[in-house]
Amino acid sequence: LTILGLESSCDDTAAAVIRRAPDGTGAILSNVVLRQDDLHAAFGGVVPEIAARAHAEKIDIAVGQALSDAGVALRDCDAIAVTAGPGLIGGVLAGVMCAKGLSAATGLPLIGVNHLAGHALTPRLTDRLVFPYLMLLVSGGHCQFLRVDGADDFTRLGGTIDDAPGEAFDKVARLLGLPQPGGPAVEAEAETGMETPRLPRPLLDRPGCDMSFSGLKTAVLRARDRIVEEHGGLPRAARADLCAAFQAAVRDVLAEKSRRALSLGPVTAFAVAGGVAANGALRAALRDVADAAGVPFVAPPLALCTDNAAMIAWAGAERLILGQRDDLTLAARPRWPLDRRADPMLGSGK
Ligand code: ATP
Ligand code: FE
Numbered sequence: 001l002t003i004l005g006l007e008s009s010c011d012d013t014a015a016a017v018i019r020r021a022p023d024g025t026g027a028i029l030s031n032v033v034l035r036q037d038d039l040h041a042a043f044g045g046v047v048p049e050i051a052a053r054a055h056a057e058k059i060d061i062a063v064g065q066a067l068s069d070a071g072v073a074l075r076d077c078d079a080i081a082v083t084a085g086p087g088l089i090g091g092v093l094a095g096v097m098c099a100k101g102l103s104a105a106t107g108l109p110l111i112g113v114n115h116l117a118g119h120a121l122t123p124r125l126t127d128r129l130v131f132p133y134l135m136l137l138v139s140g141g142h143c144q145f146l147r148v149d150g151a152d153d154f155t156r157l158g159g160t161i162d163d164a165p166g167e168a169f170d171k172v173a174r175l176l177g178l179p180q181p182g183g184p185a186v187e188a189e190a191e192t193g194m195e196t197p198r199l200p201r202p203l204l205d206r207p208g209c210d211m212s213f214s215g216l217k218t219a220v221l222r223a224r225d226r227i228v229e230e231h232g233g234l235p236r237a238a239r240a241d242l243c244a245a246f247q248a249a250v251r252d253v254l255a256e257k258s259r260r261a262l263s264l265g266p267v268t269a270f271a272v273a274g275g276v277a278a279n280g281a282l283r284a285a286l287r288d289v290a291d292a293a294g295v296p297f298v299a300p301p302l303a304l305c306t307d308n309a310a311m312i313a314w315a316g317a318e319r320l321i322l323g324q325r326d327d328l329t330l331a332a333r334p335r336w337p338l339d340r341r342a343d344p345m346l347g348s349g350k
Contacts, residue, residue, distance in 0.1 A: 005313025008055040008095035009087025014309035015066035030069035052090025081316020084112030085333030111316040118311035123271040139274030140166030151318035156339040158209025193240030271298040
């Protein structure tokens with residue numbers, strides 16, 4: 001199967017071509033990501049209207065480049081997969097409209113893919129994982145544990161009740177005068193710091209796999225203000241300590257909740273995805289948790305952990321094999337829980 005994938009749910013316009021062999025192995029023939037960072041830089045965050053317009057302008061270019069990089073003609077593809085949500089609705093619409101146009105013009109099947117399913121199924125493309133496996137999705141916008149029982153069968157075991165960790169890293173970087181994106185900056189700074197003062201580990205005293213990260217950011221703010229009051233500024237060493245203390249708290253919460261998620265039932269592996277999974281201290285801690293549980297730890301390469309269209313094309317292939325496809329009535333959805341039990345469009349019990 002050769003699948004063209006489109007992704008435009010946040011601030012990256014992406015298109016890719018993948019091939020899935022009958023034995024289940026996958027190959028990425030092309031993976032084009034057109035970033036919008038410079039368009040949003042002046043605003044300190046992604047501006048939905050600007051993102052939507054840029055997606056509409058760039059999606060055709062991304063598709064053309066993905067096909068030519070892959071050396072594949074559109075008519076040689078078996079289906080067109082597109083992110084149909086969740087995400088910024090203007091961007092999702094740009095991708096869905098483009099995919100519908102291509103499908104209508106060629107007669108190729110159209111497959112709407114849940115963006116989170118794309119992330120969650122990536123380890124099957126990179127590492128041939130077998131169901132069921134545990135997935136931790138940890139990025140700028142998401143933080144949840146999923147048990148993946150099939151390409152269309154996800155159970156949410158828990159997640160953040162407020163901020164995602166990436167968002168917390170970004171806010172902490174801002175509080176401490178470090179550049180964006182905050183994650184890499186805080187991690188680099190933390191390298192020379194001591195984990196002090198000790199910050200809280202929110203929700204660790206409660207059962208279950210839910211997490212909270214917004215209080216941690218407030219704790220950093222208070223600690224910073226105390227230091228500034230005492231020293232008349234934020235000494236370089238104290239800033240490094242705060243970064244290390246914050247990173248340690250995030251690491252400990254994610255590690256302990258991962259341990260719990262792994263104890264809920266047997267799985268073949270523990271996989272992580274999302275930009276925060278790039279964090280070395282976090283990776284090391286999660287690897288230890290997997291080792292202790294006796295399952296392999298899988299982290300796809302970073303380019304496939306962050307937003308891309310190869311994961312959408314791959315998830316499309318998995319749905320096509322299950323005999324699923326959509327038609328031109330496919331809707332773009334700003335919200336779309338992966339876990340069917342939480343999906344209002346399907347109702348409970350389905
Ligand atoms: P989503 O894909 O959920 O919509 P997103 O596009 O913001 O959200 P990603 O691109 O997967 O998510 O990840 C970006 C986030 O990852 C940013 O918040 C960034 O600070 C964080 N991040 C990147 N590298 C690191 C690191 N080394 N340590 C911690 N966080 C990191
Ligand atoms: Fe994403």
